[in-house]
Amino acid sequence: MLDYDVEAALYDATRGGVPRAAAAAAAVLSLVPETARSLLDIGCGTGLVTERLGRSGLRVFGADAAAGMARIAATRVGAVVLADVRRLPLPDASVDAVSAVWLLHLVRDARAIVAEAARVLRPGGVFVTTVDKDAGHDVGSDIDMVLAPYRTTEAYDRADRIEAFGAVHGLRPAGETHFTGHGQGRSPRRVAQALLRGEYASRLTARGVIAEKLAEELRALPDPDEPRAEPRYRLLALRRAAPAGDGASPGRR
DSSP states (O other): OOOHHHHHHHHHHHTTHHHHHHHHHHHHHHTSBTTOOEEEEETOTTSHHHHHHHTTTOEEEEEESOHHHHHHHHTTSSOEEEOOTTSOSSOTTOEEEEEESSOGGGOSOTHHHHHHHHHHEEEEEEEEEEESTGGGGOOSOHHHHHHGGGBOSOOTTOHHHHHHHHHHTTEEEEEEEEEEOTTOOOOHHHHHHHHHTTTTTTTBOOOHHHHHHHHHHHHTSSSTTSOOOOOEEEEEEEEEOOOTTOOOOBOOO
């Protein structure tokens, strides 16, 4: 697992910067009901996405557990809290939307996060989250062919798992969309380095000598420093049951 306090200074430059953040924010907003007035972005990181969510007219808040991330986010978003997103310092039914972009794939058991999102949502509100994040990087490249035999099918943010967690707390599927991960096309050498640092521990079964062997195969691919195709990320909206007769639906622009 990365140290996100250390990673904060480099995060935007190494994660696609503004183009990727803008694409993510636009996709999130397309799933937020037009009637929404407030949104909490959990795991907000440096606030690059959060800042753009606020440009829609929504009153936006951010929360992150890494102090380094939260400090940077606070320079972009007026209200940012340093908090464990499994125990948010908010009352029940206090916001109209909760977003989690590139968060749940990092969490072995996301049920507590989903439960907390449901708790702070008002009736009719939506939880919008990326799901199947790592699968978005499977673009049919030569890198994917090398890694395929070692991929796990138990991704932490698998869509059916997140939907099941949500259902326990009254959240039901309310739409989905996709967006491009600009600047996130991976090169063989970059993947090899990440593999040896253990960054793929949640998605690959390769460890030790096998990981080293895979890294050698990746570095031996043609054009090892050339990024392959950019990923397409999936966003899922889960809606908390609204009072009878409330026709709120996703579709904010």
